[in-house]
Amino acid sequence: MSINKLMVKDVRNLASITLSPSPSINILYGLNGSGKTSVLEAIHLLGLARSFRSAKLKPVVRHGQDKSTVFAQVEAGKGRVLPVGVSRDLNAESFQVRVAGETLKSTAELAHLLPLQIINPDTFKLLEGSPKQRRQFLDWGVFHVKHHDFLPLWKRAQKALKQRNSLLRHGKIKGSSSLAAQLPAWDQELVRAAESVDQLRQEYFKQLLPVFQDVLSELTSLSDIEINYYRGWDRERSLADVLQENVSKDIQSGYTLSGPQRADLRVKVGRTSAVDILSRGQSKLVVCALKLAQGHLYSRISGKKCIFLVDDLPSELDGPHRKGMCRLLEKMKTQVFITCVEAGALNDCWQPDTDLRMFHVKQGTVNLESGREIRQTELAGDRA
Ligand SMILES: Nc1ncnc2c1ncn2[C@@H]1O[C@H](COP(=O)(O)OP(=O)(O)OP(=O)(O)O)[C@@H](O)[C@H]1O
Numbered sequence: 001m002s003i004n005k006l007m008v009k010d011v012r013n014l015a016s017i018t019l020s021p022s023p024s025i026n027i028l029y030g031l032n033g034s035g036k037t038s039v040l041e042a043i044h045l046l047g048l049a050r051s052f053r054s055a056k057l058k059p060v061v062r063h064g065q066d067k068s069t070v071f072a073q074v075e076a077g078k079g080r081v082l083p084v085g086v087s088r089d090l091n092a093e094s095f096q097v098r099v100a101g102e103t104l105k106s107t108a109e110l111a112h113l114l115p116l117q118i119i120n121p122d123t124f125k126l127l128e129g130s131p132k133q134r135r136q137f138l139d140w141g142v143f144h145v146k147h148h149d150f151l152p153l154w155k156r157a158q159k160a161l162k163q164r165n166s167l168l169r170h171g172k173i174k175g176s177s178s179l180a181a182q183l184p185a186w187d188q189e190l191v192r193a194a195e196s197v198d199q200l201r202q203e204y205f206k207q208l209l210p211v212f213q214d215v216l217s218e219l220t221s222l223s224d225i226e227i228n229y230y231r232g233w234d235r236e237r238s239l240a241d242v243l244q245e246n247v248s249k250d251i252q253s254g255y256t257l258s259g260p261q262r263a264d265l266r267v268k269v270g271r272t273s274a275v276d277i278l279s280r281g282q283s284k285l286v287v288c289a290l291k292l293a294q295g296h297l298y299s300r301i302s303g304k305k306c307i308f309l310v311d312d313l314p315s316e317l318d319g320p321h322r323k324g325m326c327r328l329l330e331k332m333k334t335q336v337f338i339t340c341v342e343a344g345a346l347n348d349c350w351q352p353d354t355d356l357r358m359f360h361v362k363q364g365t366v367n368l369e370s371g372r373e374i375r376q377t378e379l380a381g382d383r384a
């Protein structure tokens with residue numbers, strides 16, 4: 001899976017750009033505010049019909065315009081090229097996705113068609129943030145390798161949970177007898193879906209862990225990193241028992257305290273939580289290793305590749321670790337879009353035979369550079 005032509009219209013400061021990326025490594029460099037992250041954001045719009053920077057559409061659409069459009073030709077394997085177009089209109093709630101002339105109704109289908117992995121400053125939230133970030137990370141993997149099984153089960157669990165929570169809240173007001181009558185049906189539905197979701201998550205995590213350890217050891221000498229999967233309720237007991245036992249606590253809180261909505265990945269160094277002990281650079285390496293491991297596993301299981309979007313790769317990393325990251329990205333033989341400020345920041349990080357394309361981003365325009373080696377002095381032209 002790779003993009004061989006990308007056209008972006010009215011995303012942030014990109015009025016209208018066209019580029020023909022390499023199927024391997026693409027570097028977008030330019031000064032702060034030139035539009036590098038916006039190019040990645042446009043690719044994200046193409047893959048998921050939404051931005052990774054803003055939950056709202058308005059900040060994404062170029063000022064003064066009312067819609068953003070991204071179009072691409074996607075190499076879908078076996079010589080098939082699919083035209084994919086996504087447009088988001090400020091005046092319409094929904095999005096428009098066209099693939100090979102057909103309209104797609106769901107973003108899940110789009111995500112399945114164009115799997116993306118993003119590494120950006122927000123990715124740190126994987127370690128620092130709430131369990132939700134780590135659940136989303138885990139579910140990306142389960143969704144992409146068990147697409148047909150996972151999504152319906154996950155939706156069933158969500159629906160049962162929503163109904164159960166609403167019942168808990170209303171039951172508190174109406175009294176316990178109506179609650180006691182209705183709760184078992186939703187418990188049963190939640191338990192069935194939750195146990196299957198947990199099973200799929202567990203299977204996926206078991207496969208991911210050794211890949212992560214391999215990637216991490218290639219990237220850094222950090223040892224002692226341990227990751228455990230917590231399913232959201234006691235390992236020793238069934239969810240049915242836990243729900244029954246905790247029912248009065250659940251009524252008190254007005255929501256369900258245990259279940260797959262509380263699942264988490266616990267990352268530790270020895271016995272201490274990783275977030276309390278790792279430096280910024282070390283955290284970045286661990287997070288990168290997790291993302292790269294997912295990419296590897298995805299291609300091993302599905303036989304397809306996902307596209308990597310890496311925003312500001314050099315930041316926080318010293319020379320040897322930058323090289324290590326580049327080497328691993330290169331080895332994945334997948335399409336990668338990397339942004340950096342300085343053109344020369346990743347100059348000596350690539351094999352001579354890698355199809356490397358450098359794009360200079362300047363005030364919302366994107367131009368392909370002819371040579372591989374970009375001299376630092378070229379950036380002086382930006383500042384003028
Ligand atoms: N809706 C919008 N319409 C027009 N311009 C916008 C809009 N939103 C943001 N911008 C501007 O777009 C420019 C590009 O932002 P972007 O984040 O892509 O820059 P960047 O090259 O990634 O910079 P940095 O190196 O600082 O990360 C910025 O100057 C920003 O002020």
Ligand SMILES: [Mg+2]
Nearest residue numbers: 036037038311
């Ligand atoms: Mg940026």
